[in-house]
Amino acid sequence: MEMIAERLEQILAHGALELRGDGRAGSGVVLTMQSIASTAIADPSLHVQEWPFFSSARKGAPTRGFLRLSRRPIEKASQVTHPHIAMMVDEGVSAFVDFAQGVPPGGIFVINTPLTPEAAAEKYRLTGRVYTIDGNTIAMQHLKQPLGNISLFALLCDILPGLSAEAGREHLEILLTKRRLPRPLIESNGNLFMASVGVARHADCVCGTTTDHHVSPFRGYGELAPGAQSRLRLSRTNLTSAYARTGFQLHFSDPDGLCNGCGHCIINCPENIISFRPDAATGVRVTGAEISRYCKLCNECIAVCPKKLFSEIPILHSQAV
Ligand code: SF4
Numbered sequence: 568m569e570m571i572a573e574r575l576e577q578i579l580a581h582g583a584l585e586l587r588g589d590g591r592a593g594s595g596v597v598l599t600m601q602s603i604a605s606t607a608i609a610d611p612s613l614h615v616q617e618w619p620f621f622s623s624a625r626k627g628a629p630t631r632g633f634l635r636l637s638r639r640p641i642e643k644a645s646q647v648t649h650p651h652i653a654m655m656v657d658e659g660v661s662a663f664v665d666f667a668q669g670v671p672p673g674g675i676f677v678i679n680t681p682l683t684p685e686a687a688a689e690k691y692r693l694t695g696r697v698y699t700i701d702g703n704t705i706a707m708q709h710l711k712q713p714l715g716n717i718s719l720f721a722l723l724c725d726i727l728p729g730l731s732a733e734a735g736r737e738h739l740e741i742l743l744t745k746r747r748l749p750r751p752l753i754e755s756n757g758n759l760f761m762a763s764v765g766v767a768r769h770a771d772c773v774c775g776t777t778t779d780h781h782v783s784p785f786r787g788y789g790e791l792a793p794g795a796q797s798r799l800r801l802s803r804t805n806l807t808s809a810y811a812r813t814g815f816q817l818h819f820s821d822p823d824g825l826c827n828g829c830g831h832c833i834i835n836c837p838e839n840i841i842s843f844r845p846d847a848a849t850g851v852r853v854t855g856a857e858i859s860r861y862c863k864l865c866n867e868c869i870a871v872c873p874k875k876l877f878s879e880i881p882i883l884h885s886q887a888v
């Protein structure tokens with residue numbers, strides 16, 4: 568632990584110590600980053616920058632948090648692309664993003680998982696110091712919910728310069744009080760935090776190559792014509808833009824009349840843009856979605872349709888929905 572503390576102090580002495588956390592909406596990645604930030608900022612020698620990054624507005628969608636700690640004013644305002652510490656709050660996010668992307672050789676990986684550090688390094692091809700903690704199981708005992716973020720915060724209080732378990736516990740309570748959580752729940756979170764102190768495992772592992780997690784250089788927008796990106800984002804006729812995955816749009820197809828009128832897509836669409844007509848047999852029959860009206864490709868309709876009638880397709884190959 569001492570060597571890691573020295574290494575992190577050295578990074579701080581020369582610039583900003585950068586962290587990136589990946590999780591899914593509802594897994595607490597934002598709370599973890601905010602907890603670190605508000606604990607660190609109590610140290611007058613530290614400058615702190617913290618901000619979250621969300622994808623589509625649906626439970627389970629990938630979320631990401633960035634954090635910089637420095638002994639000097641932080642001038643960077645970009646995403647953290649080469650974090651010294653990469654954290655995975657919810658292993659489910661590994662289906663969508665590479666939490667270790669861009670971590671320099673010998674980086675630090677912090678994972679909420681029941682796996683040993685060696686097994687996690689093998690699974691995610693990690694080279695560097697790997698910390699694991701089974702936060703979900705500890706949280707089940709205190710909150711009756713598998714939320715590993717508080718355990719990860721306790722772990723980071725142990726390794727980050729300027730932080731300590733006592734300060735972390737205190738600032739967690741302040742944060743949760745600000746969020747107006749009921750008192751018993753704040754206390755359960757505090758107990759969960761303390762139960763997580765000192766139980767993480769760690770190992771120095773060599774399981775990845777230098778190319779496993781490299782950040783791909785920007786290579787343009789594939790088949791999209793030059794300028795199409797700004798059109799996608801700004802066009803008056805395609806207001807889907809702001810949150811949608813670049814270059815894709817929603818597609819609805821029901822050539823065999825499979826829509827059973829269950830209405831799940833209509834109820835779950837946060838933008839209320841699913842179109843339908845009355846049907847004597849099924850009540851309603853869905854005809855598509857008005858994607859020109861703010862479809863943000865949140866994927867709710869894709870996820871809930873039992874007949875799999877919605878999909879995402881590249882925008883150049885799209886047909887009207
Ligand atoms: S149409 Fe589907 S993808 Fe678009 S906003 Fe509605 S639910 Fe989300």
Ligand code: SF4
Binds near residue numbers: 830872
């Ligand atoms: S969820 Fe699918 S089957 Fe149900 S109403 Fe919508 S399109 Fe039809």
